[in-house]
Amino acid sequence: MGKPSNFDGMMYEYCVGLGHCGGTINGEQRNVRHRIPADGYVTADEFVEWLLWAEGYEPHEREYKFWQPKLRDVFLKHMNNEAVPACLLVDHEK
Secondary structure, three states: OOOOOHHHHHHHHHHHHOOOOOEEEOOEEEOHHHOOOOOOEEEHHHHHHHHHHHHOOOOOOHHHHHHHHHHHHHHHHHHOOOEEEHHHOOOOOO
C-alpha cells in the first residue's frame, strides 16, 4: 500500500476526526463522493456544500453555518488550494 493522498488524509479527518461520513437521509444513501464530477475543478466551498448535503444539513440551518468554515479549513489544509482538479478527489487507498 502506497502513501495516502491528500484526498485520503482529508477524508480521514472529515470522517474519523469530525464525524462527517455521510449518511442515509429519507432512505437515500448520501456520500460526498456522489457529487464529485468526472472532470473540471472543484472549489473548497463546493466540496463543503456536498459534504454537508451528505450529512443532511440545509444551508439555512445553524449546524450548516457552524460546520461550513471548519470543514472549508480542512479542505484548504489538505488540498493546499482554493480549487483543485476533480481527478484529485478520488480514493487512492483501494
